[in-house]
Amino acid sequence: MCRIFAGIIKEGDIAPILRIGLKRLEYGGYDSAGIATIYEGKIHVKKDKGKIDEIHQKLNLDELKGNIGIAHTRWATHGAPSKINAHPHLDCNGNIAIVHNGIIENFLELKQELEQLNHKFVSKTDTEVIAHLIEEYYKVFKNFKEAFIEAIKRLQGSYAISVISTYEPDKIFLAKNGAPLLLGKGKDFNFASSDAIAFIDKTKECIPLEDNEIAIISLEGYEIYKLGSGTKVNRKPIFLNWNLEQASKEGYDHYMLKEIMEQETSMRWSLNAQKIYLELISDYMDKADKVFLVGAGTSYHSCVVGSYYYSKLATVTTIPVIASEFIENYGSSIDINTTILFVSQSGETADVLNAVDFARKRACTILAICNVIGSTLTRVARAYVLQQSGPEIGVAATKTYTSQLIIHLLLALNLAKKRGKISQYEMDEIKEALNEIPFLAGKILREKSKEIKEVAKRIINKNHVFFLARGLNYGTALEGRLKLLEIAYIPSTAYPAGESKHGPISLIEEGVPIIFIAPKDETRKQIIGNMMEMKTRGAEIITLAEEDDEEIKSLSNIFIGMPKMNSIITPILYILPLQLLAYYSSVLKGLDPDKPRNLAKSVTVL
Ligand code: M6R
DSSP states (O other): OOEEEEEEESSSOSHHHHHHHHHHTGGGOOSEEEEEEEETTEEEEEEEESOHHHHHHHHOGGGOOOSEEEEEEEOOSSSOSSTTTSSOEEOTTSOEEEEEEEEETTHHHHHHHHHHTTOOOOSSOSTHHHHHHHHHHHHHHSOHHHHHHHHHHTOOEEEEEEEEETTSTTOEEEEEEBSOOEEEEOSSEEEEESSGGGTTTTOOEEEEOOTTEEEEEETTEEEEEETTTOOEEOOOOEEOOOOTGGGSOTTOSSHHHHHHHTHHHHHHHHHTOOHHHHHHHHHHHHHOSOEEEEEOHHHHHHHHHHHHHHHHHHOOOEEEEEHHHHHHHHGGGOOTTOEEEEEESSSOOHHHHHHHHHHHHTTOEEEEEESOTTSHHHHHOSEEEEOOOOOOOSSSOOHHHHHHHHHHHHHHHHHHHHTTOSOHHHHHHHHHHHHHHHHHHHHHHHHHHHHHHHHHHHHTTOSOEEEEEOGGGHHHHHHHHHHHHHHHOOOEEEEEGGGGGGTGGGGOOTTOEEEEEOOSSTTHHHHHHHHHHHHHTTOEEEEEEETTOHHHHHHOSEEEEEOOOOGGGHHHHHHHHHHHHHHHHHHHTTOOTTSOTTOOSSOOOO
């Protein structure tokens, strides 16, 4: 799991552009990084272990000369993070340099084959094998494009690859299978990257590559070919409407905080998601016997909340499933009559794409909610709706979660209408509630930050935190817990409150914090019962409840009052204080919430 960036410019040196672009890609991996350029007929490389700024400070990456180059930021899969294992990797003679995102599954057998041909390997990575393989084929073909294609054909696994070579010093060779790769087209330059964020300040014209395609970029333009047949592909650029400002920190200390705080806006965008696609997806869902909702991590949690929406509003049974379990759990029972709504912010999560692949082979109907246009998921889905969150850089999903919830709610409403399950009065009430969402989000975020910071001080030294809720907000408990756990490294458990007495209650003793999500809905009476059970056992009760709920207030050690709202929108708004709680807990512990250890923004390996 890494990110790559490559480019050629007419004038000047490419290295500073690559470094700045790479910095924006750091969310995809940050244990080592490097850049290679071609200057005066030779390849020059600077790389090291660590984050890009640290490496730049040490090595001055900008000093690399040359108008063509490739760059990489790494999240180790094969070979520990180290200078030697950092990309770019070279062939034996230093004429070929490569960067790669993905995993080459057959690298060991290729390595053995090449070692027998006297190739000398310096790293422990799977990537280095590709440079030597191209080198070997170049000896045969004496034509770099042919050597590149033959080498790529030998690879099994996933990859987004970018290669420069002294044999073709004005071209960048690219290949894609199972990892994202996009071209950025300009007048006096051309780029390629795992994510358009790397070049979006230079061009908004973007060409996504498909699996099993290779591409060549030069100052003259771009060429795309099918890997198997060699057929030339004629693909026009799509226009990206994101700007760099949207992708930068805008004065906040961390991307995570910026992204939490901008939810008033992102929610407004999501509420305006394209109606024709919402309509199309709900048509498919309407005709289905049952619908699976599949996602990983936060996106899975949105599916949990979604399943309550579809059932409560439209009486449609949906089954939320964790992507990595989908094939084992339901693989044998899905077929042409199965409809699956996949949810993925990035559209590139390997567990999700693996399930998609499996489901496609069984002729299932693939639907999607996704944030990234041109991502693999949007390209393979029968129909998809963009969640319109804007780019999310922080590793923790925040604004993309609330956008996904809004899309589920809009789909559920569409379905309810189609099925005649909702009265005009109910519809008007929900529409009114939807309109209030952005305003309420802004209010909560502005008014609650200080208070939440104080709560964070109370929990950061605790050994364990519980999150309990019922009904619609069970998903809120799951998501609040994931945020705290992944960003602040505080062990946490989330349960449906009713289930807590079937085991977890044995962990409760004096001072154990339990966060109850307890809005005024039909589950309120029961959740009060659960609060009492826990209070009697000495738990520290922290509640998120309606501000005038005196009964709940009297049971709480810490009470976080939320504005009055229609209970249907509570999952979208009650998660906000929990996102802030995770953020402040992380910062108070001296951690970097944007770069939690061992995590990457989009997990592109199984
Ligand atoms: O891009 P996706 O929505 O498919 O990503 C799914 C998960 O990897 C992601 O939500 C992950 O759990 C984050 N760490 C959540 O903050």
